[in-house]
Amino acid sequence: MIKVLLFAKLQEEAGVHEIELEGSGRTVQSVKEQLVQEYRLPSLETSMAAINEEFVKEEDIVSPGDTVAFIPPISGG
Amino acid sequence: MDERRFEITDQPISVEEVTRKVTRRECGAIATFIGTVRELTEGKRTLKLEYEAYKPMAVKMFAEIEREVKEKWPDAALAITHRIGVLEISDAAVVIAVSTPHRKAAYEANEYVMERIKQIVPIWKKEYWDDGTAWIGDQLEQVPYRKAVKKEGEADD
Numbered sequence: 102m103i104k105v106l107l108f109a110k111l112q113e114e115a116g117v118h119e120i121e122l123e124g125s126g127r128t129v130q131s132v133k134e135q136l137v138q139e140y141r142l143p144s145l146e147t148s149m150a151a152i153n154e155e156f157v158k159e160e161d162i163v164s165p166g167d168t169v170a171f172i173p174p175i176s177g178g
Numbered sequence: 179m180d181e182r183r184f185e186i187t188d189q190p191i192s193v194e195e196v197t198r199k200v201t202r203r204e205c206g207a208i209a210t211f212i213g214t215v216r217e218l219t220e221g222k223r224t225l226k227l228e229y230e231a232y233k234p235m236a237v238k239m240f241a242e243i244e245r246e247v248k249e250k251w252p253d254a255a256l257a258i259t260h261r262i263g264v265l266e267i268s269d270a271a272v273v274i275a276v277s278t279p280h281r282k283a284a285y286e287a288n289e290y291v292m293e294r295i296k297q298i299v300p301i302w303k304k305e306y307w308d309d310g311t312a313w314i315g316d317q318l319e320q321v322p323y324r325k326a327v328k329k330e331g332e333a334d335d
Contacts, residue, residue: 109230109302110313147315154235170232174315177260177301178213178272178292
C-alpha cells in the first residue's frame, strides 16, 4: 500500500486528506492519473509531488510503504 | 543548540523566543523578520487567513534552507517559526531570526530565507473575504514554483 496525502485546495477538491492506494513499482505520474480518474482533482496538474517528505519528479518510482504527498502551489510567509 | 530552531505552531509566535534561539556571544547582529497578516491586497479586504502546513516536510525544508544559508553565510545562525490555523489581521504568521558577526550578512540572509520559504516550504494560506474564500498559490506571488525546487548540486537561478 502507498499512502497519498492531499493538502489545501487539493484536499478540498478530493474531500479527503489521506488516501490509500495499491501498487508497487509505479511512478508518481501513474498515481496522479489514478487520482484524476477517481477524484478528478483539477488542481493536481499544477501540484508538486513529494515522496517521504522529499520533492520528487513525476517519473520517480513509488515503493510500498511510501507516503506520496501532492503539494499545490504554496503560499507560506 | 539542541532546542528546536524550526517550528510550526498553532499558537501565537513570540518574537523574543525566536530571537533568543540565535543569540550567541560571537554575533554582532540579529535580523528579525516578522511576516504579518495584511488587510488589503490590491484593494480587496481580507477578513482573516487560515494557514495549513505539511508539518514534518515543512520542518525538513526549513533545515534545507539552513543548509543553503550556511553555504552562503557560514557564520550565520537561523531560527524560523511559522504559525498555522486561523490568523487575524496583523497577527504574525512567520518569524525569521538570523544572527551573524556583522549586520550586512544578517539582513541578506534573512531576506534569502523568506524568499526560499515562499518557494519550497509546503505551507498554504486561505484568504477569507466578504464575498468568498480561496487558497492562495504562487500565481499571486510570481514565484517560478517548479523551478524553485533545487536538487543538490544544482546552481542557483
